[in-house]
Amino acid sequence: AQSVTQLDSHVSVSEGTPVLLRCNYSSSYSPSLFWYVQHPNKGLQLLLKYTSAATLVKGINGFEAEFKKSETSFHLTKPSAHMSDAAEYFCVVSGNARQLTFGSGTQLTVLP
Amino acid sequence: DADVTQTPRNRITKTGKRIMLECSQTKGHDRMYWYRQDPGLGLRLIYYSFDVKDINKGEISDGYSVSRQAQAKFSLSLESAIPNQTALYFCATSYRDSRNEQFFGPGTRLTVL
Numbered sequence: 001a002q003s004v005t006q007l008d009s010h011v012s013v014s015e016g017t018p019v020l021l022r023c024n025y026s027s028s029y030s031p032s033l034f035w036y037v038q039h040p041n042k043g044l045q046l047l048l049k050y051t052s053a054a055t056l057v058k059g060i061n062g063f064e065a066e067f068k069k070s071e072t073s074f075h076l077t078k079p080s081a082h083m084s085d086a087a088e089y090f091c092v093v094s095g096n097a098r099q100l101t102f103g104s105g106t107q108l109t110v111l112p
Numbered sequence: 113d114a115d116v117t118q119t120p121r122n123r124i125t126k127t128g129k130r131i132m133l134e135c136s137q138t139k140g141h142d143r144m145y146w147y148r149q150d151p152g153l154g155l156r157l158i159y160y161s162f163d164v165k166d167i168n169k170g171e172i173s174d175g176y177s178v179s180r181q182a183q184a185k186f187s188l189s190l191e192s193a194i195p196n197q198t199a200l201y202f203c204a205t206s207y208r209d210s211r212n213e214q215f216f217g218p219g220t221r222l223t224v225l
Contacts (some may be wrong), residue, residue: 036216043202099157100157
């Protein structure tokens with residue numbers, strides 16, 4: 001069994017300040033973890049993925065995430081938010097190589 | 113051209129009608145998936161297919177059926193549409209050995225009146 005909990009449904013930050021989107025997971029297997037972004041009226045784009053290599057994963061657009069097995073977390077961070085980062089973000093787990101399980105999403109608002 | 117395409121992009125239909133949503137991919141992937149997205153629920157898996165002869169039910173398959181006509185085509189049907197099937201539907205594809213990284217189409221917005 002596997003599940004994902006995104007701890008915040010909405011996050012608001014000011015432009016130029018750090019972003020933290022929190023994700024906890026559970027999996028009976030050694031998991032792969034992903035963050036996807038969905039801009040309004042668009043499909044989903046992969047930001048980054050963890051697949052049992054380095055625990056600090058760098059993605060596109062300055063985002064990164066750290067896999068912490070002891071905390072079962074995979075939080076997404078960015079040092080400085082940009083207006084174009086406003087979107088919905090999904091944390092995703094795959095533990096059995098057959099299916100993905102999506103979190104419920106975090107809506108990021110970036111204030112000018 | 114987009115690697116994963118979905119048709120139609122928007123559809124409004126009435127309760128009881130049969131609807132087919134189509135997905136095509138040019139990525140050469142073996143695996144294809146259908147999801148629906150509802151506000152506050154993330155994406156939920158409807159059906160998935162690991163090759164033309166391997167089709168599996170996902171989390172919420174009731175009321176839906178699929179057809180994998182070829183490696184590149186995977187269609188989702190609603191035999192008798194009902195209003196609670198109003199949602200955004202996504203098709204996705206992946207390589208067999210990519211640790212399940214999936215590539216998504218642009219989505220189909222379906223409204224059932």
